[in-house]
Each structure stands twice: as C-alpha cells, then as structure tokens.
Amino acid sequence: MGRVVLRCIECNEKATELHRDYSNGILKITLCGSCQKPVDKYIEYDPVIILIDAILCKTQAFRHILFNTSLDIHWKLCAFCVLCEAYLRWSLLHSSEPSGHPADIIRYAKEWEFYGMVALASLELAAFCGGVLCLLWAVPGRLQGHDVWPLLRALLLSCYGKVLLVPAVIWEHDFSPLCLGLIKLFVLTSNSQAVRVILNCRRRLALVAVGAGLLSEMLVARACQAGGEHPGDGGHV
Ligand SMILES: [Zn+2]
Structure with a gap:
C-alpha cells in the first residue's frame, strides 16, 4: 500500500x-x-x-x-458498517412477524438469514466501490497509473455514517424510513467529498463517480433479489 x-x-x-x-x-x-x-x-x-x-x-x-493521518481503521470500520447494515435488513425482515417461536430450527434459520444479509451487504459495498473505481478508471488521467489504495481507503472511511443505522434501528419510530434515507444521503455526500479530495477533481466528477457506484450497487442488489428470495435459508424449512 x-x-x-x-x-x-x-x-x-x-x-x-x-x-x-x-x-x-x-x-x-x-x-x-x-x-x-x-x-x-x-x-x-x-x-x-x-x-x-x-x-x-x-x-x-x-x-x-x-x-x-495514517488512520488505518478502514477495514474494521468497513466490517462494522456491513454488520450494521445486515442487522438493519435482518431486523426489518422480522419486524412484521409475531415473536415467540421457541423452536431451535426457526432460530437457526433466522441466524442463517443474518449471515445471508452480511454476505449481501458485503457484496453491495464491493459493487459500490467497484462502480466508483471503474468510472474513474474510464476517465483519462484520473486513476490510470495511480495507486487505487488511497481512494479505496477514502471510500471505506467515508462510509462511517452507516454506524448511525444502529440507533436508527434501535429507536424505531414512524420517521425511520426518512432517517434511513437521510443516512444514505449523508454517506453518499461523504463518499463524493472523499473522491473529490483524493483526486482533487471537480464536484461534478465526484458526484458522477458516486452515482455510478450507487447504480452498480443497486444492480447487484436487484440481481441477488432475483436470484433467490431467501438467500440464506440454508434449506432448514
Ligand atoms: Zn497551502
């Protein structure tokens, strides 16, 4: 590096x-x-x-x-953010269900669902970073011949806003969808600012790069949804 x-x-x-x-x-x-x-x-x-x-x-x-600074918490932060996102989706999946299933098999199925959500959140984050890097790679003179690690580190560090997903889930209320939307917007704004600072480019290019990352993330999410409605059920039920 x-x-x-x-x-x-x-x-x-x-x-x-x-x-x-x-x-x-x-x-x-x-x-x-x-x-x-x-x-x-x-x-x-x-x-x-x-x-x-x-x-x-x-x-x-x-x-x-x-x-x-030589702040090197980006991989830990990235793992923590993926867990936060997976927990959010997993809890949304079960928020409408009546609780109180004592059977172990149901508990294991839910656990596998959580691992499925972790895999999906990791895949989406990888797709986001890949989308941003690919777009910037295609722009002449931006990434070609440069080290991509500082940009990747900047992208991962600037996802720190995802940590806010945990309180948003814990203090669940009527405004939760609005909160989640605002958190997403905040994370994307930080991402674009990180790209702008690392490349010292115009705001427009950074926004387009983040847009490409978002598009790639959404395509992967859609493909995974189409591929299987229950990615982590593991055949228990
Ligand atoms: Zn100066």
Missing part, C-alpha cells in the same frame, strides 16, 4: 512536514510555501472538532484525515 504524501489542507500543495521540532522543545506549525497558511491547523485540534468538521464535509478536514 503506497504511502500518501502530506498535503497542505488549504491549497492541496504537497508538503514535507506538518510541524517543525526545534531543539529547545518548541514545536511550530509549518507554513505552506504556496498559500502561506498553516499546512495543517488540525494537528493542534481536538479529535471531536475534526470529526464535527468532517461531518460538515469540510474539504480541509477531509484532507487532514485522508492525507495527513
């Missing part, structure tokens, strides 16, 4: 260091040679402030996280 170079969060210019350590114990934030502003003001900020700015989709906060 290639090391992402440090960048100025204001003007996206490459930087060699974020701060300079003087021998008498004084640390000083480096100023950008291009825009004369601090290369990365966020190194002094509290993580909560950085998170709030990332939630607000500020370009500077995204540049700080994606270029100037």
